[in-house]
Structures are given as C-alpha cells and as structure tokens.
Amino acid sequence: MEIDFSKLHHNLEDKLTSKMLPHIWCSGCSLGTNLQSLVRGATLTGLDMDKEMVMISGIGCTGRASGYVEFDGFHTTHGRAIPFATGVKTGNPNLEVIVFSGDGDLFSIGGNHFIHAARRKIDLTIICTNNSVYGLTGGQASPTSFEKTTTTTTVVENLRPFNLVDLALGAGADFVARYTSAHFKILPRIIKAAIETDGVAFIDLISGCPAIYGKKNGYPTPEYMVRNFLEASVEIEVKEDGSHLLPENTVMHFDRTKGYTKIPVGIFRRQDK
Amino acid sequence: MRIKVKIAGVGGQGVQLIGKLLAESAFRANLNVAQAVKYEPSTSGGLTVADVTIVPEDEIIGYPYIEANPSILLVLAQRGWDEYKHIVGENTVILADESNVKSLYLKMKHKAHYTIPFGKTAIELGTEKVMNVVALGFMAELLDFKGNYISDNLEEMHPHDSGDSTLLEVAPEKFEESIIDLSPQKFREVNISAFKRGYDMSMSLDIKDHL
Amino acid sequence: MKLQMKKQSRILAGRHLDSGNIAVAEGAIYAGLHGYYGYPITPSTSIMERIVKRLPNLEDPGYFLQCEDEIASITSTIGCSWTRKKAMTATSGPGFSLMQEGIGLAVMTETPLVLVDVMRGGPSTGLPTFPGQQELMQAHFGSHGDYIIPTFAPWSVQECFDLTVEAFNAAEALRTPVFLLSDQVLSSLKEKFVIPEEGALEVVNRAHPGETITWKGEEISEEYVIGMNCFGEERKAFSTGLSHDESGHVDLSAGTFSRMTNRMFSKIEKYQHLFPKAVHHRLDDAEIVIVSFGSTARSAYEAVEIARESGKKVGLFRLRTLWPFPVKELEEVTKNREVIVVEMARDQLTWPVERAILRRVYHIAYPQGVIPPPSVILGKIVEVGE
Numbered sequence: 124m125e126i127d128f129s130k131l132h133h134n135l136e137d138k139l140t141s142k143m144l145p146h147i148w149c150s151g152c153s154l155g156t157n158l159q160s161l162v163r164g165a166t167l168t169g170l171d172m173d174k175e176m177v178m179i180s181g182i183g184c185t186g187r188a189s190g191y192v193e194f195d196g197f198h199t200t201h202g203r204a205i206p207f208a209t210g211v212k213t214g215n216p217n218l219e220v221i222v223f224s225g226d227g228d229l230f231s232i233g234g235n236h237f238i239h240a241a242r243r244k245i246d247l248t249i250i251c252t253n254n255s256v257y258g259l260t261g262g263q264a265s266p267t268s269f270e271k272t273t274t275t276t277t278v279v280e281n282l283r284p285f286n287l288v289d290l291a292l293g294a295g296a297d298f299v300a301r302y303t304s305a306h307f308k309i310l311p312r313i314i315k316a317a318i319e320t321d322g323v324a325f326i327d328l329i330s331g332c333p334a335i336y337g338k339k340n341g342y343p344t345p346e347y348m349v350r351n352f353l354e355a356s357v358e359i360e361v362k363e364d365g366s367h368l369l370p371e372n373t374v375m376h377f378d379r380t381k382g383y384t385k386i387p388v389g390i391f392r393r394q395d396k
Numbered sequence: 397m398r399i400k401v402k403i404a405g406v407g408g409q410g411v412q413l414i415g416k417l418l419a420e421s422a423f424r425a426n427l428n429v430a431q432a433v434k435y436e437p438s439t440s441g442g443l444t445v446a447d448v449t450i451v452p453e454d455e456i457i458g459y460p461y462i463e464a465n466p467s468i469l470l471v472l473a474q475r476g477w478d479e480y481k482h483i484v485g486e487n488t489v490i491l492a493d494e495s496n497v498k499s500l501y502l503k504m505k506h507k508a509h510y511t512i513p514f515g516k517t518a519i520e521l522g523t524e525k526v527m528n529v530v531a532l533g534f535m536a537e538l539l540d541f542k543g544n545y546i547s548d549n550l551e552e553m554h555p556h557d558s559g560d561s562t563l564l565e566v567a568p569e570k571f572e573e574s575i576i577d578l579s580p581q582k583f584r585e586v587n588i589s590a591f592k593r594g595y596d597m598s599m600s601l602d603i604k605d606h607l
Numbered sequence: 608m609k610l611q612m613k614k615q616s617r618i619l620a621g622r623h624l625d626s627g628n629i630a631v632a633e634g635a636i637y638a639g640l641h642g643y644y645g646y647p648i649t650p651s652t653s654i655m656e657r658i659v660k661r662l663p664n665l666e667d668p669g670y671f672l673q674c675e676d677e678i679a680s681i682t683s684t685i686g687c688s689w690t691r692k693k694a695m696t697a698t699s700g701p702g703f704s705l706m707q708e709g710i711g712l713a714v715m716t717e718t719p720l721v722l723v724d725v726m727r728g729g730p731s732t733g734l735p736t737f738p739g740q741q742e743l744m745q746a747h748f749g750s751h752g753d754y755i756i757p758t759f760a761p762w763s764v765q766e767c768f769d770l771t772v773e774a775f776n777a778a779e780a781l782r783t784p785v786f787l788l789s790d791q792v793l794s795s796l797k798e799k800f801v802i803p804e805e806g807a808l809e810v811v812n813r814a815h816p817g818e819t820i821t822w823k824g825e826e827i828s829e830e831y832v833i834g835m836n837c838f839g840e841e842r843k844a845f846s847t848g849l850s851h852d853e854s855g856h857v858d859l860s861a862g863t864f865s866r867m868t869n870r871m872f873s874k875i876e877k878y879q880h881l882f883p884k885a886v887h888h889r890l891d892d893a894e895i896v897i898v899s900f901g902s903t904a905r906s907a908y909e910a911v912e913i914a915r916e917s918g919k920k921v922g923l924f925r926l927r928t929l930w931p932f933p934v935k936e937l938e939e940v941t942k943n944r945e946v947i948v949v950e951m952a953r954d955q956l957t958w959p960v961e962r963a964i965l966r967r968v969y970h971i972a973y974p975q976g977v978i979p980p981p982s983v984i985l986g987k988i989v990e991v992g993e
Contacts, residue, residue: 182732200701200732202676232646232676260647263656264673275656276647276673279663416797423624423799431624431797453799458909459981460796 138162138172143190151345153304153330157252158188160307161223164314165194168219176219177211179204181228184259184332185252188223202232205240205249212245219318222249227257227265230285234266241294241323244396248317248324249296252304253287256336269377273339287327288373288391297322299391301373303329303352306388313390322396329375329386342382355383359391368392397554398457399450399546399564400466401535402483404476407442410528411472413578415446417532420574422450422539425566432460443475452563467549468538470531471497472514487553489546491534493527507549510534510601517593526583526590532571533594539566568595615664620804627767627793630800631723632657634771635695637802638810641669642687642694644680646702649735650794651725654697677702681709681722688718689844691813691837693775697723699791700733703742703749710784711750716846716855717833717871719778719813721771726790726901726951728976737976738791740901740951744958746786747930753868755875758786758930759883760900764798769808770927773883776811780822780881781874782832788929790951792902792978815840823881831874875931883927885936889915893922895991896941898960898968899949900926902978907949910984921988932959945991947971949984 133139139162148154170176178194180186182201189196199207208220222229229237229251240247256274257263264274267284274281291299298320300313310328317324331337331348342348355376359367366372368391376385401418405411412433419431432447447462465485471477471492481501484490490509492500495516502509512534518527541547541562550561571591579587617636623629632654635643643662645655655673662669670687674680680696687694698706703724713720728734729741742749746758757777761767767789774785814820814834820827833853836844846855850864858864889911890896899907904925914921924940926933937960946968950956953974960968969991973979 234675257647260649260652263647263652266675276659278660279671419797420624423622428799429624429797432792433795456908457798458905458912459978460792460905461978461980463980463982 135159135162138166138193140191140193146191147187148184149334151331151333151348152184153254153332153348154185154188154252156304156307157310157328157330158191160304160310161188161221161250161314162192163311165221165318167311167315168318170219170318175217176221177208178221178223179208179211180222181224181233182259183225183228183257185223185225186228194221202228202236204228205233205236205247208247209240209243209245212247216246220247221318222247224251225258225265226251226253226255226267226287230266230287230290238290238294241291241296241325244295244297244322246321246323246396248314248320248326250314250317250326250328251287252330253327254330254332254336255284256332258332258335262335262339269379272377272379274336286370286374287325288387289370291325291327292368292373292392295323296325297392297394297396298324299327300325300389301327301329301386301391302388303356303386304331305349305352306356316390316393320393320395322394329383337382340379340382341377348382351382352386355386356388357385359387359389361389397452397550397557397559397561397564398455399468399539399550400462401448401450401468401470402462402466402480403446403448403470403472404480405444405472405528406475407444409444409472410525411444411446414528414532415448417529417571417574417578418446418448418535420578421536421570422448422566424570424573426453427451427564427566428453428455428457430457430460434461443479445476445480450564450566465553467546467553468535470535472528472531474498487549489538489549491531493531512597514594517597518590521589521593522586526586529575529587529590530594530597533591533596534598535594536566536568536571536591537595537598539564540568541565614666615661617665617667618802618805620802622799622801624797624799625764626653626795626797627761627764627789628653628725628795629657630764630767631697631771631787631789632661633802634768635721635775636661636665637768637808638772638775639693639812640695640775641692642684643669643671643696644674644683644687644694645696646674646677646680646698648677648699648702650727650791651697651699651702651723653794654723654725677705678709681706681713684720684722685709685713685716685718688720689838689846691835691840693719693721693779695721695723697725699725699727699735700729700739700742701731703745707745707750710756711752711754712848713784714750714754714756714871715752715848717782717835718784719782719835720784721774721778721787722784723771723787723789725794726788728974734976736791738902738951738978739974739976740788740790740903741953741955741974742788743929743950743952743955746788753872755872755930756784756786757781757875757879757882757928758788760788760927760929761793762901762904762925762927763800764793764796765800766927767793768800768802770883772808772810776809776822777882779811779813780820780827780832781878782813782835783875788901790901796902822878825878825881827878831870831877879928879931882931885927885933886923886925887940888923888925890922890924890940892920893944894920895922895945895947895988897921897923897947897949897984897988898926898937898956899923900929900956901951903949903951903973906978906981907984909981910988913981914985914988919988919992932963934963937963945969947984947987947991949973949979951976951978
C-alpha cells in the first residue's frame with residue numbers, strides 16, 4: 124500500500140517540533156504515549172505553551188523529549204534538570220516549569236536535587252518516566268530497578284529500589300500521583316492537576332522499556348507490556364486514617380519472569396503549599 | 397603482510413557478529429587480529445561496518461580502519477556498496493548478497509566479484525537471520541588457502557614481506573570452534589549448517605566465471 | 608573468555624582477544640583492585656560492567672558500587688583507599704569534569720587511586736561515541752590549585768592492560784592519584800593481548816608509617832613519600848582538604864603549606880623516571896619527528912611506515928607518560944629536526960611540546976571525533992619536507 128505522507132497529519136501536529144521528528148525511541152517504548160499525554164495535559168490547562176510554560180529535561184531516552192515539543196524547553200546535563208528548573212522559576216515566577224525526565228536522571232544523580240526541591244516547595248511539576256533501567260546507555264540498573272532483576276550491573280544482586288511515591292511523600296511534595304503509560308486516557312487530567320498545583324507536583328509515570336529491560340525481565344513485547352500495566356494496576360481507595368499512604372500499600376510488586384504484578388495507582392496526595 | 401576484510405551492511409543483518417567470528421577465528425589460528433567497528437547513530441536500518449585486519453602473530457597493526465584496497469569487501473546491503481565502492485582496489489575481492497545488493501557498479505579495477513544468494517540460502521536453511529553466517533562461510537573458504545587466489549593475491553599485494561602467505565591461513569575448524577563457542581545454544585546448529593553451506597558454495601565456484 | 612559466576616581467580620593468565628576496556632579492567636584486577644565506584648558513561652561503561660562480573664566473585668572478593676553520580680564515585684573511591692585498599696573509578700569527559708573537586712581532595716590528602724578517563728569528543732555532552740584527546744590539559748589543570756598528577760596513555764589493548772598495572776604501582780608507591788587516558792577507539796577496538804602469570808609483573812603496595820618500599824628496584828624515600836596511616840590501624844589516621852601537616856591535621860601557616868606542597872611536587876619529579884617511557888620509532892636518522900599518543904599514534908605509525916617506503920626520513924615519538932611531560936627527552940630527540948604534532952584536539956598537545964623545545968611546530972588538529980587517517984598525516988609530511 125503506497126502511503127502519501129503529505130496527506131498524513133498527527134492530531135497534535137501544531138504542538139510538535141516536526142523538524143526534530145522522527146524521534147529516536149524504539150518502537151514499543153512508552154515515551155511516545157507519555158509525551159502525547161503530557162502535551163494533552165498541558166493543553167487542558169489553557170495556558171499558552173509558548174509564553175507561559177517551560178519544559179526541562181535531563182540525559183537519557185526521556186531527556187530527548189524536550190526537543191520534540193513546542194514548549195519553551197531545555198535539555199540539561201545529567202541529573203541537573205531540577206536545579207536548572209529552580210533557577211528558571213525563581214527568575215520568572217510567572218512561568219509554569221515542568222521537569223520531564225527519567226528515573227536514573229532524576230533519582231540517581233539527581234536524587235539529591237529532588238529532595239531539596241520537594242523540601243523548598245518552589246512551584247515545579249516533575250514527571251518521571253519510571254522504566255527502572257538506564258536505557259540509553261545499554262541497560263544498567265537504576266535506583267528503581269527491582270531487587271530480583273536482570274540488568275548489566277545487577278549480575279550478583281541488587282539493593283532495594285526507591286518507592287518513588289513514598290519518597291515524594293516523605294520529601295514533602297504537595298501533589299503525588301502514579302499511573303502507567305497505558306493510562307493515557309486519564310493522564311492528561313492528572314497532568315493538568317499536577318501543573319495547576321501550587322507547590323511541587325510529582326507523577327511517578329510507570330513506563331516500559333521492552334527493547335532492553337522488558338526483554339530480560341518479563342515483558343518482552345509492547346503488547347504484553349500494555350496488558351501487563353493495565354492488569355497489574357490497582358486504583359487506591361483513599362482511607363480516612365491515611366493507611367492508603369503506608370509504604371506497604373504504595374509499593375509496587377514485580378516478578379522478573381512476568382513483569383509487574385501490582386501497581387498501586389491514583390492520586391496519593393493533593394494539597395497546595 | 398596483512399589481510400584486510402571490510403564487512404558492510406545495515407543494522408539487524410548481523411554484521412558485527414560475523415566481524416567478531418572472523419576475528420575470533422583468526423585469533424584462534426594464532427594470528428594477530430584487530431577488529432574495529434563503526435556505527436551510524438540510528439539503531440535499526442543504520443549502516444554498520446566491521447573492519448577486521450589479520451597479520452602474523454608478531455606484527456603490529458597500526459591504523460585499525462580499512463580505508464583503501466581491502467582484500468575482501470563483503471556487502472550485505474545496497475547501502476554498504478554505495479558507501480564503500482570507492483575503496484575497491486585492484487586486489488579487492490568483492491562479495492555481495494544477490495537479493496540485497498541490486499546494483500553493483502563494477503567498472504573499477506578489482507580482483508574478482510561474486511554476487512551470491514546468501515540471503516536465499518539462509519531462507520532455505522530456515523531463517524534469513526543466518527545470511528551473515530552463510531557469507532562468513534564463503535569468506536572462510538577464501539581464507540583457507542590451499543592454492544586459492546587470495547593467497548596469490550597476498551603475494552602480489554605484499555611483494556617485500558610476503559614470505560609464506562599461508563602463514564595467514566585460518567582453517568575452517570577454527571571458524572566452527574568460534575561459532576560453537578560464541579553462538580547462543582538455539583542458533584548453534586543452524587549457524588554451523590549456514591557456515592558449511594557458504595563454505596561449499598565458495599569451493600564449488602569456478603574463478604574464471606566471475607572475473 | 609567465558610566467565611563462570613563462582614570463585615574466579617584474579618589473574619586470567621594467557622592470550623586473549625578483547626577490547627581495551629576489558630583489558631583495563633583486567634589490569635586493575637591483576638594489580639589488586641578491591642573497590643570500584645563508578646557511574647555509567649559512554650564509552651567507559653564496559654570497564655564497570657566487566658568489573659562487576661569479576662570483583663565480587665574473586666577468591667579474595669572486592670566491592671563494587673554503581674554510585675548515584677560521578678561526584679559520589681570519586682569521593683567513595685577516596686574513602687575506600689583510606690582503608691588501605693586499592694580503589695579506582697572510570698569515566699569520560701563530562702564525568703571527568705564533575706570529578707575535579709574530588710580529584711583535588713585526592714591530591715591534597717595524598718590518596719592512592721586510579722582514575723581512567725576514556726576520552727570522547729567534547730566539550731559538554733559532545734560526541735559520546737567518537738574519540739577525542741581533549742582532556743590532556745584538564746588532566747594537569749582541571750581542578751583548582753597547583754598540583755601535578757601522573758598521567759599515562761596507552762595506544763593498544765595490550766597497553767591498556769600494562770599501563771593500568773603501572774598506574775596502580777605509581778599510585779601506591781608515591782601516594783598519589785594517577786590518570787589513565789584511554790579513548791573511545793581503544794575502548795571498543797578488539798585486539799590480541801596477553802595477561803602474564805601471577806608474579807610476572809611487579810605489583811606495589813603502599814608503605815606503612817615508618818616503612819620504606821621499593822619500586823622497580825629503587826627505594827622510595829620517606830623524605831618524599833610519607834608512609835600512609837590508614838583507618839583502623841594503630842595511631843589516629845586523619846587528613847583534610849585544608850592545608851595540613853605531616854600528621855594530617857590542619858595547619859594553615861605558610862611554612863607548613865610550602866613544606867608540604869613542595870614535597871608533593873618533588874615526589875613526582877624525583878621518581879618520574881620510573882613512569883612508562885616514550886617509544887622511539889625510526890628516530891635515529893629522522894629529519895621529521897611526529898609527536899603523538901593514544902590511538903592517533905596508530906595512524907601516525909602507519910604514516911611513518913608508508914613514508915619510509917618512499918624514502919622519506921620520518922620517525923615517531925610516541926608519548927606514554929603525558930604528565931610530567933618528558934621535556935629533556937623531547938628536546939634531545941627533536942634537535943635540528945622538524946616537528947609535527949598530531950592530536951584529536953584543536954590545540955592542546957602543542958602547548959607542552961612548544962614549551963619544551965622553545966619553538967613553533969607544525970600541527971595536525973583533528974577534534975571532530977575521528978582519528979586523522981594516515982593519508983592526512985602523509986600529506987603534512989610531504990608539505991613539511993618541501
């Protein structure tokens with residue numbers, strides 16, 4: 124079948140930086156859907172993408188995203204997206220600043236910066252593509268790689284991963300949510316709510332890397348991954364006594380032979396500073 | 397005295413694997429080897445090249461990339477030929493896959509050329525994935541001298557220090573050892589069959605048909 | 608070589624076909640590496656990935672940690688060394704920059720360690736998968752303050768192994784950090800190399816307080832290198848990045864500062880003849896001398912061979928110790944001869960060369976992420992010859 128490319132249009136075309144496309148991500152990568160969810164969410168806020176929003180990213184597969192969309196943006200050095208974002212926001216408090224990066228960039232080298240940002244509560248939205256691996260550099264473990272997992276640097280054993288929801292809650296973030304990239308129907312609303320929070324908003328966006336991580340850890344194909352995300356997700360029930368926020372209730376479970384087995388999803392905390 | 401082999405194809409064709417197998421086999425034949433790789437940034441579909449230089453055990457290999465007059469230029473994709481046809485020299489043996497390399501501009505001086513159904517043979521053996529190993533088998537026969545023209549080629553190319561060109565011989569057994577050791581279990585058998593087919597194809601060809 | 612995940616021996620003696628990075632890892636292990644603290648960065652990552660498979664599984668197991676960043680990596684490496692263990696880290700340009708403050712701490716506290724920088728195109732994120740030689744000056748001047756750190760550069764996979772062992776020996780003998788500058792080409796190039804039997808290569812361990820050790824048959828005097836008092840041993844072990852005296856305690860007086868820092872420079876100067884020597888190739892009757900190091904020198908070597916075949920009198924002076932720079936040796940070798948400096952940088956190697964011989968040289972600058980091919984070097988040889 125011959126395809127006339129000049130007649131094809133993407134539904135978000137005016138918000139994409141077409142000269143930077145096609146992107147570098149593998150087919151099956153969650154980043155494609157995540158980026159679209161972000162753009163939709165940002166659009167829902169009614170803010171002007173050109174004049175009122177800035178997107179900062181770090182190093183990694185996720186980091187490439189800022190090059191593909193029409194937000195004002197910046198692609199920083201590894202782990203330093205949050206301090207850069209802090210400089211932007213304190214320089215011009217009228218801007219909405221969004222940090223869009225990966226679990227390695229934000230929580231390994233950038234971890235120190237995250238907790239300080241959460242502590243200071245300077246208005247930021249931080250969206251973490253959490254795929255539990257360093258994809259761009261070939262598959263090393265990340266701070267969210269699970270205890271029994273196969274990566275190129277966990278040949279012997281792995282230490283306990285972060286539970287990013289628990290970490291964000293503990294560090295004092297004002298808005299904390301977790302969903303998976305398969306929840307692309309809900310995500311735009313969640314992202315809108317995150318952006319509209321006055322304070323530090325954090326979204327643990329569970330994503331997949333079927334090409335590198337999934338292949339060796341139970342979800343070898345994108346099709347399987349999407350089903351796995353949806354089947355493992357469990358919407359939290361908000362309890363009066365706050366027990367839904369206990370670490371044992373927010374933690375994810377994973378089996379290296381079949382992928383995720385439990386992903387508690389929802390909005391865990393929502394307050395303004 | 398040296399043998400320079402350049403293998404060019406696109407991502408997914410297994411160029412690096414046969415570069416590695418070739419280097420490993422020469423190494424096991426107690427030769428000195430350098431194996432250099434070059435990738436284009438994109439992953440699938442991007443040009444990949446393996447340069448393997450083989451010299452006697454005690455010689456030094458300086459510059460590891462092959463930029464002119466390779467002993468063997470193997471191209472598994474049209475892009476490989478388009479990119480590297482300019483380095484063909486009068487001593488170069490050109491090997492091209494029949495189905496993937498449709499247009500070979502051959503007006504330049506070269507030693508010999510073969511367009512071989514590496515891909516078709518691989519499909520016959522059960523999977524197109526082993527096209528690269530079939531090609532490896534074909535090259536192996538050329539490096540297993542016993543009076544074939546690569547050895548004459550070497551003497552022509554290195555008149556000062558050729559001595560005994562069979563010093564650079566890599567016997568097929570070394571290739572088979574490497575394939576067995578370096579292939580994942582499930583591909584071992586088909587790789588060995590692919591190798592043998594490629595080897596036999598080379599042996600059965602009459603030079604004069606292709607010069 | 609296939610590795611089993613059980614008790615492995617440190618020394619995998621024999622002939623191997625593998626990449627420069629693997630050779631660096633094996634060299635460190637041969638030299639007695641115990642602690643590795645690193646962060647993934649192309650093209651050094653395979654050093655780390657090799658070490659994680661080896662270090663914890665040795666009969667005398669070591670410790671491996673992937674740190675949260677390069678700053679943590681260099682700092683943890685220093686800490687490990689203070690428990691009298693051999694420690695190292697490997698990185699590339701951006702990581703090397705991050706580590707500079709930690710490097711200053713290592714020099715000031717006279718901590719033995721090895722830091723491998725697998726050079727790639729810079730500056731900033733630059734060209735991650737292409738080679739460069741642009742950290743030459745940074746290796747000497749990257750951190751603030753006055754200091755000199757021994758810096759070695761291999762040109763082959765075999766030298767990646769050999770010079771890593773040498774780097775550990777220099778670090779232990781002289782109580783100093785040591786740099787090994789490899790590059791992206793060497794990191795992935797696969798070549799034959801040989802690991803010798805245990806004991807075939809000298810392995811040096813640092814002196815205890817009051818002890819004098821030897822290296823290459825020469826005594827390392829206490830006047831230059833103070834025996835290291837490490838944590839958990841008899842007396843209080845202490846040091847600081849602040850100016851301090853022989854006991855490691857703070858002393859900001861001019862007299863103490865001068866005494867201590869003069870000694871730190873002298874120890875390197877005094878024993879630099881024990882560092883890897885430069886290689887002279889066809890220099891006896893040369894009229895043109897090419898000065899180069901690392902994988903660039905491989906191309907220069909090829910160019911020299913081709914030029915000689917057509918009767919041109921050209922030779923190669925291949926540096927293996929970059930700092931301290933071999934000033935006298937270069938002076939002698941280049942007397943009354945033309946000099947061509949070849950490097951994968953805009954203008955770095957020319958600085959120490961011109962300063963050493965006090966005149967201008969010819970220059971091939973190739974910072975674009977590719978080794979200058981032999982044809983380019985030949986072109987310059989012809990041009991200079993005219």
